[in-house]
Amino acid sequence: MKAFSYQNLPTRVVFGNGALASLNAEIERLGASSALVLCTPQQRDSAEYVARLLGSRAAAIYDKAAMHVPIETAEDARQVARQVGADCCVAIGGGSTVGLGKAIAMTSSLPILAIPTTFAGSEMTPIYGITEGGLKRTGRDPRVLPKTVIYDPVLTATLPPLIAATSGMNAIAHAVEALYAQDANPIISLMAEESIRALASSLPRVVRNPADTDASSDALYGAWLAGACLGAVGMAIHHKLCHTLGGTFNLPHAEMHTIVLPHSVAYNRRATQEAMARVGRALGGVEAATGLFDLAKSLGAPMSLAEIGMPDDGLEKAARLATENPYYNPRPIEREAILELLRSAQAGRRPTVADI
Ligand code: NAD
Secondary structure, eight states, X not given: OOOOOOOOOOOEEEESTTGGGGHHHHHHHTTOOOEEEEOOGGXXXXXXXXXXXXXXXXXXXXXXXXXXXXXXXXXXXXXXXXXTTOSEEEEEESHHHHHHHHHHHHHHOOOEEEEEOXXXXXXXXXXXXXXXXXXXXXXXXXXXSOSEXXXXXXXXXXXXXXXXHHXXXXXXXXXXXXXXXXXOOHHHHHHHHHHHHHHHHHHHHHHHOTTOHHHHHHHHHHHHHHHHHHHHSOOOHHHHHHHHHHHHHOOOHHHHHHHHHHHHHHHHTTTOHHHHHHHHHXXXXXXXXXXXXXXXXXXXXXXXXXXXTOXXXXXXXXXXXXXXXXXOOSSOOOHHHHHHHHHHHHHTOOOOGGGO
16 A cells, blocks of 8 residues: 555534534534524525524624625625624535635634535535635635534425535535545545445435435535545646636536536546546446536536536637646646547537547
8 A cells, every 4th residue: 555644634523314403512512602604695594594593692694605705705704703703603505605604714713613505515624715806716724624514414405406416516526536636545535435426326316306315415425525535635637627717717616517527537537547446436337437427417417618608719718727837637737638628528528438
């Protein structure tokens, strides 16, 4: 076995149907007594429910969380946290809401208790992102890692199928790239393979019936593992491409990950055969790139970048931006081949056996 290092990240997880009932006990365990409850405008009802559960421990609700954490929102929320004297944040929602909690924690060190309601996995990572002047800055900071995560499958029952499907594929992308990360290690690889298996087998059932809590329980378990993978090891070409496309062309995050993933995997498959074998096995014994494409398609996800707003004449720019600085990838970064990858994703073509 190759030498490796492994860092365990210290998040406490409470998991299961009805786990939200432990909210007050978990807040007490954090030594907190005054929570700022964070949500998007769309999830105000869920935040109000959480505030009612918290009773006198709810300081206020802040309901302006938005995709990619605009700096103006982050600063506004930080000020509200100070004004109401919050000593912790409770973030109920997907990656955007958890991201707002992280932005507050970055400057205040307030502990975050996260209650994820999508499968994106941000709650398990020390990675933050803040958008300023049209540019998204990301980084790692141990202060932003949520101290506690409550996974309650009942809460994903209201997820629109498109968000369930694409946030789940976003989680699979974290697990796939963890398998061929530069600092991959056997523990994270175990978690990654199990994550892909859990998500691939449950997402079709979640999309068919969002109220199937057995299915969403498996999907949340997979999302947890995927987030832990993303938090523990570095990523490669797929996350680099999505960061570039999202930042420059403002494409919707989870859809973009869903569309690009099979093509990133096709790009890397000759260079990472063991990782590919594990992805294929986790998908139920299929080839990795085509298996991911077929899974996304079966979930009713958009399949081409063109249909989510990528302009044809932006592909060359995207390929240039994604290849101008060196970074780790198992296959060397070749601009022409990356442009070809992007053309396939733009058209929504199924990776072919000829590419294998
Ligand atoms: P999201 O948080 O943007 O949510 C999408 C929409 O779905 C929102 O309107 C939200 O209110 C709604 N929603 C969420 N849960 C719902 C539910 N159960 N019922 C009904 N509506 C619900 O989407 P996301 O895919 O979870 O997160 C995407 C963001 O997370 C991106 O900005 C991405 O960069 C970030 N992210 C960060 C990390 C990290 O480690 N830092 C990891 C993954 C994603």
